[in-house]
Amino acid sequence: MICISTTDADFEARFTELLSQARETTETVDRIVAGIIADVRARGDAALIDYTARFDRQTLTPGTLRVSAAEIEAAAASIPADLAAALDLAAIRIETFHRAQLPQDLRMTDAAGVTMGQRWTALDAVGLYVPGGKAAYPSSVLMNAIPARAAGVGRIAMCVPTPGGVLNPLVLAAARRAGVTEIYRIGGAQAVAALAYGTASIPAVDRIVGPGNAYVAEAKRQVFGRVGIDNIAGPSEVVVLADANNDPRRIAVDLLAQAEHDEAAQSILITDSAAFADAVAAAVAAELPTLPRAAIAGASWEAHGAMIVVDDWAQAVALVDRLAPEHLELMLPDPEAMFARVRHAGAAFLGGWCPEAVGDYVAGPNHVLPTGRTARFASGLSVFDFLKRTTWVSASRAALAEIGPAGVALAEAEGLQAHARSIALRLQS
Ligand SMILES: NC(=O)c1ccc[n+]([C@@H]2O[C@H](COP(=O)([O-])OP(=O)(O)OC[C@H]3O[C@@H](n4cnc5c(N)ncnc54)[C@H](O)[C@@H]3O)[C@@H](O)[C@H]2O)c1
Numbered sequence: 001m002i003c004i005s006t007t008d009a010d011f012e013a014r015f016t017e018l019l020s021q022a023r024e025t026t027e028t029v030d031r032i033v034a035g036i037i038a039d040v041r042a043r044g045d046a047a048l049i050d051y052t053a054r055f056d057r058q059t060l061t062p063g064t065l066r067v068s069a070a071e072i073e074a075a076a077a078s079i080p081a082d083l084a085a086a087l088d089l090a091a092i093r094i095e096t097f098h099r100a101q102l103p104q105d106l107r108m109t110d111a112a113g114v115t116m117g118q119r120w121t122a123l124d125a126v127g128l129y130v131p132g133g134k135a136a137y138p139s140s141v142l143m144n145a146i147p148a149r150a151a152g153v154g155r156i157a158m159c160v161p162t163p164g165g166v167l168n169p170l171v172l173a174a175a176r177r178a179g180v181t182e183i184y185r186i187g188g189a190q191a192v193a194a195l196a197y198g199t200a201s202i203p204a205v206d207r208i209v210g211p212g213n214a215y216v217a218e219a220k221r222q223v224f225g226r227v228g229i230d231n232i233a234g235p236s237e238v239v240v241l242a243d244a245n246n247d248p249r250r251i252a253v254d255l256l257a258q259a260e261h262d263e264a265a266q267s268i269l270i271t272d273s274a275a276f277a278d279a280v281a282a283a284v285a286a287e288l289p290t291l292p293r294a295a296i297a298g299a300s301w302e303a304h305g306a307m308i309v310v311d312d313w314a315q316a317v318a319l320v321d322r323l324a325p326e327h328l329e330l331m332l333p334d335p336e337a338m339f340a341r342v343r344h345a346g347a348a349f350l351g352g353w354c355p356e357a358v359g360d361y362v363a364g365p366n367h368v369l370p371t372g373r374t375a376r377f378a379s380g381l382s383v384f385d386f387l388k389r390t391t392w393v394s395a396s397r398a399a400l401a402e403i404g405p406a407g408v409a410l411a412e413a414e415g416l417q418a419h420a421r422s423i424a425l426r427l428q429s
Pocket residue numbers: 032055056130131132133134135137140161186187188189190211212213214215216233234235236261262264265326367368369370371
């Protein structure tokens with residue numbers, strides 16, 4: 001963990017170093033992933049089976065790659081009633097938010113009499129990646145699948161690794177709750193490759209969405225173009241803006257909540273009080289050993305954690321925009337006013353009663369969010385990831401007479417005679 005202050009002489013150099021930390025992709029990950037994708041393309045199911053044995057310690061056959069309907073039903077039936085109710089509440093809230101996102105088609109007629117519009121259609125087939133290496137994520141099943149269903153996607157295929165052959169029943173129950181029945185027990189770059197290129201057992205999809213570790217994120221990058229992807233939702237991140245009026249323990253736990261996802265996760269506190277930063281650092285040290293995932297959280301905090309002391313909140317806003325974090329917690333007296341000043345963050349959590357963990361499970365908006373500073377240009381998963389637009393135009397003879405001559409002039413200027421004639425012939429008729 002580094003602790004820096006904007007008054008330090010070397011602040012800019014150390015902040016720039018923090019920004020450029022390679023947490024998600026290294027040359028090694030890059031190379032390993034390229035090899036896995038090439039192998040899956042060449043050998044299909046056989047490669048999937050080999051990588052699953054190597055990385056997830058599980059022996060599969062082509063016949064057992066897919067989770068059976070009986071396994072899904074049995075898993076769902078085994079969930080205790082209170083947990084099933086919690087899943088249901090989360091699903092309802094996520095569905096309500098995402099249905100409200102659904103866009104309207106557009107239709108307009110302009111002064112020239114040309115009618116035009118934009119129509120939204122759902123994708124035919126999507127692949128959902130649900131991470132499962134170091135933790136099981138039933139919540140990510142809901143976050144991936146519910147928007148896809150709300151958008152009206154035809155086929156939804158889900159991949160989830162099952163290390164040691166253990167398939168979390170709540171993951172299957174969440175899939176069932178969200179209406180997903182095509183589930184494969186594979187993960188990592190090999191799952192992304194299978195979804196992109198198809199194998200004998202797994203038909204290819206049109207778009208792959210969902211979070212994952214550095215291998216998954218890099219694989220999505222490498223198959224982009226062959227298929228669409230949502231965004232790069234890699235190792236989790238949080239930036240917390242908090243003043244000294246906060247309880248240091250609550251802030252410490254908020255930082256650790258992201259750190260416990262992955263050694264590559266990153267948690268950053270920005271505060272205007274050096275004494276508060278010290279108190280949070282002490283609280284982190286006290287909480288860490290009490291966590292079951294202390295090893296992961298500690299490694300993340302040690303390698304990528306940071307505390308930044310600013311002179312004023314304007315400095316903090318500028319730093320947040322440069323970090324463009326996946327999650328931004330605003331633990332300040334007027335969080336809405338502060339949020340209005342921030343431009344780059346995947347999702348924001350406003351005020352002391354709304355820690356980021358609420359958004360991970362039950363708030364409603366999606367928790368699959370852009371990481372690695374990609375929130376500068378990317379957004380969290382939404383119904384838009386499962387829809388595409390087709391624009392359309394319809395012109396009457398009179399409307400063509402109005403706008404056609406300009407089209408002919410531009411086509412001739414480009415030296416494209418067939419284009420010019422295509423319009424001109426109609427103008428002459
Ligand atoms: N941004 C988000 O919305 C979001 C949501 C949930 C989780 N996450 C992140 O997802 C990630 C989940 O990671 P995870 O590891 O638990 O599960 P994962 O499913 O992403 O990765 C597990 C797979 O990684 C592959 N792998 C592991 N080591 C490898 C190696 N040495 N070489 C090649 N492949 C290897 C294996 O194929 C394995 O199946 C975490 O970083 C977490 O922070 C992000």
